Amino acid sequence: MAHDEFSLIRQWTSRSAGQEGNGLSVGIGDDAAVFSPSPGMEVVACCDAMAETVHFLRETMKPSDIGYKAVISNISDVAAMGGIARFALVSIAVPPHWTAAECREIYDGIYEACAAYGVRVIGGDTVAAPDALHLSVTVLGEVEKGRALRRSGARPGQLVFVTGHLGGSAAGLHLLLQTRDAGARVPSEWSELVACHQRPAAQIEAGRLLLASGAAGALNDISDGLASELWEIAEASGVSLVVDAAQVPMHEATRAYAAQAGRDPLDWALYGGEDYQLAGTVDPAGAETLARQCAQSGISFRIIGRVEKGGPSVTLCRDGVCGPMAKAGYNHFAQAD
Amino acid sequence: MAHDEFSLIRQWTSRSAGQEGNGLSVGIGDDAAVFSPSPGMEVVACCDAMAETVHFLRETMKPSDIGYKAVISNISDVAAMGGIARFALVSIAVPPHWTAAECREIYDGIYEACAAYGVRVIGGDTVAAPDALHLSVTVLGEVEKGRALRRSGARPGQLVFVTGHLGGSAAGLHLLLQTRDAGARVPSEWSELVACHQRPAAQIEAGRLLLASGAAGALNDISDGLASELWEIAEASGVSLVVDAAQVPMHEATRAYAAQAGRDPLDWALYGGEDYQLAGTVDPAGAETLARQCAQSGISFRIIGRVEKGGPSVTLCRDGVCGPMAKAGYNHFAQAD
Structure with a gap:
């Protein structure tokens, strides 16, 4: 230049x-x-x-x-x-x-x-x-002063939550790479997924509600995928997190596109990353009020699991079977196979 | 990796x-x-x-x-x-x-x-x-609070100063490139110049003395060469700076190596950059005290010119001839010709 x-x-x-x-x-x-x-x-x-x-x-x-x-x-x-x-x-x-x-x-x-x-x-x-x-x-x-929410704030007895919907960014990237490889244009029906990947939002308002509630434990943003972020919380806090796969929130478009592409949308939610939602833990007593406040601001706030003693570990339960959640992140440009 | x-x-x-x-x-x-x-x-x-x-x-x-x-x-x-x-x-x-x-x-x-x-x-x-x-x-x-020294603080009647010695980093780079091209090692007699290039110092202490003195006008650090930094001060302050080339401080090693390399050391001082010394302006009444305080801390503090009305401009006087100081910086890797 x-x-x-x-x-x-x-x-x-x-x-x-x-x-x-x-x-x-x-x-x-x-x-x-x-x-x-x-x-x-x-x-x-x-x-x-x-x-x-x-x-x-x-x-x-x-x-x-x-x-x-x-x-x-x-x-x-x-x-x-x-x-x-x-x-x-x-x-x-x-x-x-x-x-x-x-x-x-x-x-x-x-x-x-x-x-x-x-x-x-x-x-x-x-x-x-x-x-x-x-x-x-x-x-x-x-x-x-003195009130920043840390990864190390999770305590046994708390609940695990996420804001918004997960996997949309990874689904959007998969779609963009597929259409590029096919020399095609992205069908307009999937524009929501493209927006998830190209124009994510940051959850400042949700973070402020969590801080103000006094009920928040640990907090992390989902840049590398839910699995990676939950492992960071488990390790920093010295706890065990148990997550119910059925509760992990995903856009309908993510599920629909995954079905069409022959993919498991949960993989995108857990390992895709770049959703920039928040994942963390809250005291059970404050969870309902927080969910209501978030809803009033148009923010989805979903309980997906609980914090237990022991660990550090992250357990995923799906269809009645519980096992360790893989820690690995996603290789973004190796996925459109 | x-x-x-x-x-x-x-x-x-x-x-x-x-x-x-x-x-x-x-x-x-x-x-x-x-x-x-x-x-x-x-x-x-x-x-x-x-x-x-x-x-x-x-x-x-x-x-x-x-x-x-x-x-x-x-x-x-x-x-x-x-x-x-x-x-x-x-x-x-x-x-x-x-x-x-x-x-x-x-x-x-x-x-x-x-x-x-x-x-x-x-x-x-x-x-x-x-x-x-x-x-x-x-x-x-x-x-x-409210005391940061800015480029825009120069006032007519003030003096232009620099700390330390200039041109050493550019001389060291010239030497390193020449010896690389010749497949040789740097002679130990020039190790001071190599250190100027590879291990520069930041002038925090001089900046603190200037701030504490209350006599400082504008201040800039010399990352792109004295000429470029003085032009920034002249333009931000709306003044004319007049600099005496004979007063621009250079290490004896810089002059000696320049003589050996057939170069003008003043070019390195004005356009070489990466010396990370400070250049600025001070009230005449405070200059002597500042020079003494700097000397006590082992810092060279040299008056090299004065601030005048008009401009923005930077004038260089050398051997009785005054003319505009070129604004251009140095292209680091095009110099070892």
């Missing part, structure tokens, strides 16, 4: 310059940004990297989707602490075969996701890459 | 797990880290990315140097705000041709730089890359 194009990208990426205020003392455009958390709040900080061909393919994600999802995956980590997201730093490495126009589309997606969650871009870096596009996003948020 | 090797890297990278305390509520190992700035302080946040072949070559930088320098370049940005560095998030994308042992060496360098500046690694991401290694580091620091 030519030097002039880099200048264009830098101009484009600094569109939030001059938006100081509301705790932000120095925004984008200096050596560093400067801000204060709100009174009574701590800073929440996380960072996720995505590499072309490893985390996304140009055939399955538009440039704007790539930018959008990179931000969402970080906001989702803030949601998993019970926090709210406030600021983002975006570091992008651009190889020669990406045009300045495509980079602008990536930033369109980045700014769209930020706008949807009240996040301001306060810094970052734009550099050249030899061959593959890399995107690394840091999101800074805040949470009430 | 195999999955097992990734697990090894993840274990290696989380060596600071469990080091909570001193404002850090949640360290590495959860979805996000949680911390509070110290009382009366704001958060300083910056992010720099480095890509293999673009920002470093394996022939000129050991893996540990790459990690070290990636952290220093960010701490230097915090220094340029007058702040102190506290936390780092490290995002690394590793291609198949890098071994797990080499990645450990990168992290050795990262942790070495962090230890030298009191910085704790609190998060990050380790992912696969298709071909080139990418390293993106976010450093979070703090600075007294």
